[in-house]
Amino acid sequence: MSLYLYAILQAESLDLIKNLDLKGMNTQPVQFHSLPPFAIVYSESQQDRYLASRANLIAHETVLESLMKAIDPHQAVPLPLQFGLVVDEWEEVQRDLLIPYESKLKDLINNLIGKREVSVKLFWNQTEELNLAVAENEGLRQRREALVGKILSMDEAIAIGQELEAAIEQRQQIIVEAFINTLKPLSHDYAEGELLTESMIYNGSFLIDWDKEPEFAASVEDLDKQFENRLRIRYNDFTSPYNFVKFERE
Known part of the structure; x- marks a missing residue:
């Protein structure tokens, strides 16, 4: 029997969730296995590998969010494990994770108790921002208007393109720095992710x-008001703390 793993808890946290009724991957019952000083949240795996499909990702995340809702965050925190983690036996978990990294896992848990991860993603309309940049920069506007209807040389096209790119990058930098400078002081830790769309x-x-x-x-x-509602902000105040449970494996 293979095991699909969702999260690590403190062993004493099992009393907080012993009556929790959850379905996980392949609608299998979510179970809890004590490996003191930790406990593992798992279900019986029906596959050797799980594709990162929308349905599978939602099933995995639903288990984690249900755990977070069931446990007082000031008492305990489930450490989320990566999606698709399947093992053959508990000895493998002990040997490769719990024993060699016991101290680091305890530190992570202690660091997360009483805290939560929130995420902020910012989107804009680049064309509208470019038009605003030109409108607010008289010199750039005049140079751009002077080129309208003109057949540009390669050097002219490159020069105006670079100037427009610099203008849009400056606007982006101003926005990003405003968010970081305002929000980072309100947090204990901070992580920046990849830009996922244009x-x-x-x-x-x-x-x-x-x-x-x-x-x-x-x-x-x-901050949204400061930038006159030009941004689309995706704010998530309830998510598993993936960005703050990472450590380097030896």
Whole structure:
């Protein structure tokens, strides 16, 4: 029997979730296995490998979010494990993870108790921002207007292109720095992610005190007003703390 793993808990946390009824991957019952000082959240695996399909990702994340909702975050925190982690036996978990990294796992748990990860993703309309950049820069506007209807040389095309690119990059930098400078001081830790689409200009995650989320959200709203609602902001205040459970394997 293979085992699909979702998260690591403190062994004493099992009393907080012993009556939790969950279905995980392949609608298998979620179970808890004690390997003191830890406990593993798992279900019986029906496959050797799991594709990162939308349905599978949602099933995995639903288990983690249900655990987070069931446990008082000031008492315990489930450490999320990577999607698709399947093992053959508990000895493998002990040998490769719990024993060699016991101290680091305990430190991670202690660091996360009473905290939560929130994420902020920023999107804009690049064409609209470019038009605003030109409108606000008289010199750039005049140079651009002077080229309208003219057959440009290679050097002229490159020069105006570079100037427009610099203008749009400066606008992006101003926005991103405003968000980081405002939100980072409200957090204990910070991680910046990849830009996932052409319209995304910022992707950041913050580790904040659980009870201070309303204050953090209000700051995000103030920043939205500061930039006159030009941005589309995707704010997630309840997510597994993937960005803050990483450590280098020896």
